[in-house]
Amino acid sequence: MPEVKESLRTDDALLLDNQLCFPLYACAREVVKRYRPFLDELGLTYTQYIAMMVLWETPCVSSRQLGRRLFLDSGTLTPVLKRLETMGYVNRKRDEKDERNLIVTLTETGQALKARAAFVPGQMAACIRMEPQDAMQLYTLLHRLLDSIQTGEDSDCAE
Amino acid sequence: MPEVKESLRTDDALLLDNQLCFPLYACAREVVKRYRPFLDELGLTYTQYIAMMVLWETPCVSSRQLGRRLFLDSGTLTPVLKRLETMGYVNRKRDEKDERNLIVTLTETGQALKARAAFVPGQMAACIRMEPQDAMQLYTLLHRLLDSIQTGEDSDCAE
DNA sequence: ATTTAATTAATTGTGCTCAATTGATTTTGC
DNA sequence: GCAAAATCAATTGAGCACAATTAATTAAAT
Numbered sequence: 001m002p003e004v005k006e007s008l009r010t011d012d013a014l015l016l017d018n019q020l021c022f023p024l025y026a027c028a029r030e031v032v033k034r035y036r037p038f039l040d041e042l043g044l045t046y047t048q049y050i051a052m053m054v055l056w057e058t059p060c061v062s063s064r065q066l067g068r069r070l071f072l073d074s075g076t077l078t079p080v081l082k083r084l085e086t087m088g089y090v091n092r093k094r095d096e097k098d099e100r101n102l103i104v105t106l107t108e109t110g111q112a113l114k115a116r117a118a119f120v121p122g123q124m125a126a127c128i129r130m131e132p133q134d135a136m137q138l139y140t141l142l143h144r145l146l147d148s149i150q151t152g153e154d155s156d157c158a159e
Numbered sequence: 160m161p162e163v164k165e166s167l168r169t170d171d172a173l174l175l176d177n178q179l180c181f182p183l184y185a186c187a188r189e190v191v192k193r194y195r196p197f198l199d200e201l202g203l204t205y206t207q208y209i210a211m212m213v214l215w216e217t218p219c220v221s222s223r224q225l226g227r228r229l230f231l232d233s234g235t236l237t238p239v240l241k242r243l244e245t246m247g248y249v250n251r252k253r254d255e256k257d258e259r260n261l262i263v264t265l266t267e268t269g270q271a272l273k274a275r276a277a278f279v280p281g282q283m284a285a286c287i288r289m290e291p292q293d294a295m296q297l298y299t300l301l302h303r304l305l306d307s308i309q310t311g312e313d314s315d316c317a318e
Numbered sequence: 319a320t321t322t323a324a325t326t327a328a329t330t331g332t333g334c335t336c337a338a339t340t341g342a343t344t345t346t347g348c
Numbered sequence: 349g350c351a352a353a354a355t356c357a358a359t360t361g362a363g364c365a366c367a368a369t370t371a372a373t374t375a376a377a378t
Contacts, residue, residue: 013280014273016212016228020294021190021283023301025205026230028187029365030308031180036367046184047334053175063357069175071185074357076335083333100343100356114173121172124180129307135179138300141293142182148288149189188335195336206364222327233327235365242363259326259373 034127038120042113043087047072047080049117055090056114059106062095066104089113193286197279201272202246206231206239208276214249215273218265221254225263248272 012018032046039049047070054061054069061069067077081104084090089110095101130138171177191205198208206229213220213228220228226236240263243249248269254260289297 014212014215014276016209016216019209019212019280020298020301021187021194022209023298023305024183024187024190025209027301027305027308028180028183030230030305031183033366034308035180045333050175050178050181050184053173053178056173057175064355071189072334073336075337075359078358079333094357098344098356102357117173121178128179128304130304134300134303137296138304139179139182141297141300142179142186144293145287145289145297146182146186146189149186149193192336204363223325231364232366234329234367237328238363253327257326257374261327 031128035120035124038123042117042120044117045080047076048084049120051077051080051084052089052110052113052117055104055106055110059111061104063102063104084110190287194279194283197282201276201279203276206235207243208279210236210239210243211248211269211272211276214263214265214269218270220263222261222263243269 016022035046035049039046042049044052050070051066054066058065063074063077063081066081067073070077072080081090081092081102085092089107091105091107093103093105095103175181194205194208198205201208203211209229210225213225217224222233222236222240225240226232229236231239240249240251240261244251248266250264250266252262252264254262
């Protein structure tokens with residue numbers, strides 16, 4: 001999502017400053033980077049943190065569902081979930097009804113971690129100073145973009 | 160529509176839907192993913208593409224400057240630039256004035272690649288359907304966030 | 319001038335991300 | 349029933365991304 005202004009038909013469509021995707025990409029990495037000192041205290045990476053977030057909300061979920069929620073596939077989730085299991089935060093077992101499904105369940109230790117993680121959102125909010133209306137607007141626009149990407153999932157982008 | 164600001168003081172601050180960072184993170188990955196079919200035609204990854212973008216704009220640049228522009232460090236850039244050199248798009252040599260600096264220069268082949276890449280922004284714009292005013296607003300907010308993160312670079316976020 | 323500090327790219331190690339493939343399992347068509 | 353298709357997680361391989369370290373070089377401060 002390159003052009004923001006009239007750069008579509010002009011030569012500067014390939015200028016970095018005219019890209020919409022690049023600040024999205026850079027921003028995401030910078031913000032995730034800011035999580036690290038806080039998440040280090042919990043021994044979690046950002047990906048592990050958002051996986052735990054889903055589990056705190058839904059203590060029993062299939063790998064498939066988790067992936068859909070986080071926009072991640074099994075190639076990413078499999079090692080993440082194995083590490084969370086090694087750390088004792090989740091259990092992994094096959095669904096007896098359908099052996100293809102992997103069921104991930106939150107352990108007691110995993111549940112207890114939520115209390116220790118409670119400080120993270122507040123600290124991050126203090127770290128990322130942004131006007132509330134800007135944050136709200138950004139939230140809305142990102143979800144709108146995410147929706148539009150998802151709905152156009154199978155469409156041929158090239159035409 | 161979940162509330163972003165108020166959730167910070169309540170228990171649901173750890174709900175995935177109340178996060179601002181998560182849609183940022185998910186959106187960035189989804190959009191970069193959409194570049195792939197187009198960039199595949201050029202034989203570039205997204206990271207290589209944005210590096211080339213800087214070089215099309217500034218045909219001679221130090222690794223340090225490139226990193227500052229892309230928010231990437233040498234751990235990421237070194238292998239990326241080596242691959243671009245192998246592909247024949249850039250040359251790498253030390254600065255004679257200061258041997259610590261690596262000077263990256265665009266080759267003829269690299270310059271020629273720009274013409275082949277000219278279709279990418281338009282195709283992506285067609286792929287990511289978004290209202291122009293939304294795109295502009297998103298662009299503004301992302302840059303604002305990026306600036307605020309950068310200015311608060313060395314401050315202790317934890318207090 | 320010599321030591322000290324700062325700057326820089328490169329290296330290393332860990333972990334994520336994704337495409338493509340594999341193999342097990344279940345569902346569907348007939 | 350049974351073959352074909354669909355649906356999963358897991359695996360593999362390539363390429364980021366980043367923290368921490370190393371080594372080379374330059375700049376600064378006696």
